[in-house]
Amino acid sequence: MPDPIAQSDPGASYYAHREEIDEAVSRVLESGWYLLGKELKAFEQEFASYLGAKHCIGVASGTDALVIAMRACGLGAGDVVITVSHTAVATVAAIELAGAIPLLVDIDPATFTIDPESIEDALMTYRGEGRIKAIIPVHLYGHPANVQAIVEICRRHGLKVIEDCAQSNGAMAGGQKVGTFGDIGAFSFYPTKNLGAMGDGGAVITPHVELAERARMLREYGWQERYVSSVAGMNSRLDEIQAAILRVKLKWLDIENARRRQIARAYDENLVVTSLTLPQQRGDVSHVYHQYVIRCGRRDDLRSFLQSRAIGTLVHYPVPIHLQPAYLDRIAITRNRLPVTEVAARQVLSLPMHPHLTDGEIERVCEAIKKWS
């Protein structure tokens, strides 16, 4: 049996930057200060500057980043938030955790991101009820959603835009980093993400000082002044060890995203001769290939074949959220239903993708797929 090829490999990222990460972790351990200290402050400044954002607030996870983003925007009970069913369940779970009501719309078949036409349809259907308050475009797989179109729709209808950037750290549309288009952007530093911590982590960014202040209060019990809650908050802090590790990894993000693009190009060139539908990209975007996702009519067969050759793949995501047991029959979806989403769930397959894949491993994946095809 050949050596296994992992679909993603956060451990490889540790070994690639081991000395710097070990030094950063020791620095924090020896400092005796583990929460809301110098490392977090420095990371927040460095991450904001990397993105071209005004304010950054580190929190405990990407899910919390979305919850805090919504609550900072004043969303809560009875407010409807539009998003997609083809995403990590966290996007929808966060809407309910914030006390709001998700309304799920369809995706664009080429990029797997929210379809502006489906949004317009939902707005027409529910117009008059006045309860739709925000849209969460998800920049899925590292490909920016059509965020310029969404911002324009939101301006027309007076809605907030909360960008879910969990999978698209460093991605750009029209030369501008995702997360900086809307009112507030939410990031995840889950270990396999393009900017991954060694545990949980997340952040929100915003150009608005009042949203930044509210988010900062919400992450620590709603305190403006210690032990006195100005608003009802929560505990969601990005700890000093994770912040120190993220400072190391942020320096490598552009280089690692470039390597992801190089791997994607190698897949594109080698797999164009197969029957697979390869990922597409809108003209104005810089894709960061959090995942390289193909479509295949015989997806499960291809997956087993690759597994038999020790090549790891994943399905993101096998069951659309509106069809999962926790949400089935109770979650609102748009009138035209979600046909594009449901087909995608049957066809998508994520090939091995992480910046430490070797050229030899990429070649092995391509040769195996060609053999199967």
Ligand SMILES: Cc1ncc(COP(=O)(O)O)c(C=O)c1O
């Ligand atoms: C699109 C999307 N949104 C939100 C999240 C939530 O992030 P976390 O796992 O850090 O809570 C994730 C990660 O799983 C994600 O992929």
